[in-house]
Amino acid sequence: AKDVKTKTVNMSVQKTTSTAYDLYQAGKLDATELDSNQAKNLKNNKGFHLYSPDSSNYLVFNIAKNKFLKNPDIRRAISLAVSRKNMVQALGPTSKVANTISPAGLNKVKGHDYIAMISNTSKSYSPSSANKKLAQKYLNKGLSELGVDKVSFKISASDSDLNEKVTEVFQSQLEMNLKNVSVEVQNLPAKALMGRIASSDYDILSVAIGGDYNDPASILDGLITSGSFNYGGWSNQQYDKLISQASNEGSSSKRYKLLAQAEGIALKDEVWSPLFSMVDPWLIRENVHGVVYNSDIWDLKTAYVTK
Known part of the structure; x- marks a missing residue:
């Protein structure tokens, strides 16, 4: 327990990736999944990640x-x-x-x-x-x-x-x-x-x-x-x-x-x-650390955010 740095994670459920991206842009989300077109346009973004499900x-x-x-x-x-x-x-x-x-x-x-x-x-x-x-x-x-x-x-x-x-x-x-x-x-x-x-x-x-x-x-x-x-x-x-x-x-x-x-x-x-x-395209802010993606499942026990 002493190694767990984040005690609360707030999940935001959105019907569309465009809405989620707008929230990300507004600083209200630290991570958002993208659709294929968004991935194509944002692939050079520093926070861009591709994750592979099994x-x-x-x-x-x-x-x-x-x-x-x-x-x-x-x-x-x-x-x-x-x-x-x-x-x-x-x-x-x-x-x-x-x-x-x-x-x-x-x-x-x-x-x-x-x-x-x-x-x-x-x-x-x-x-x-x-x-x-x-x-x-x-x-x-x-x-x-x-x-x-x-x-x-x-x-x-x-x-x-x-x-x-x-x-x-x-x-x-x-x-x-x-x-x-x-x-x-x-x-x-x-x-x-x-x-x-x-x-x-x-x-x-x-x-x-x-x-x-x-x-x-x-x-x-x-x-x-x-x-x-x-x-x-x-x-x-x-x-x-x-x-x-x-x-x-x-x-x-x-x-x-x-x-x-x-x-x-x-x-x-x-x-x-x-x-x-x-592959699942995501934008994750660079100040988010310790996130583990494993077989289409997020493991957040080591995740933390720096200022």
Whole structure:
């Protein structure tokens, strides 16, 4: 208790970030969250900060029910055809490219980000820039294996402004970078989308998924056969085995190695295709110290303000 310098924190709830920013400008708030446009205009401000929650946005493929998406070559073609750089440029400074299932910054292993343990080969399955030539090669291979010469998909996402931009960019990228592919967009109210997920009534989902705690297992455990995040009906015995071994491993370093191996399998199988992670932009006065942001949660026990 002797180390706690701030005894009271006053929280101000505002409906819009513009109102909150006005209060910040008037000296009535010490910190305020920003929207994407504000972040773009204020990114050079000394009090500007970007914080990363433990979630990313992914393409989730319906492997169990869609005959085309059961084919790993077609899933690989879709992932390779998407330019994640172009997508985050369209979304603005509150997003960053994601190449792994576990979000960057989720936790550290021996001082380094956990995702550094995932091989570059695995990361290359979800490249930052589209690889049109390789994507078309995998698509042609998959179509040949299925005995068809074209394919169409529906991509389902919520009807938020963010997801409408995501699906628009995805549709444009796929139809521009792949021949013989057409994409239909379905932006649905959240309740309707959840119903589609529950009944597995979709082709491709664009959704944000995160863990409940700062560890890759919080997400990877859900991808085992019949796991809580395994919306697409994927099943891989080696993956299940590695996750089981990790959950029973007493050595921290060995445990992370097992999780990284399992994540490599999931990336190679294209069970999910990571797209981007969102970041939370904030303005915090320079005389505010000791604030800790951890997995979308503020820890203020060491926070204090100087004059």
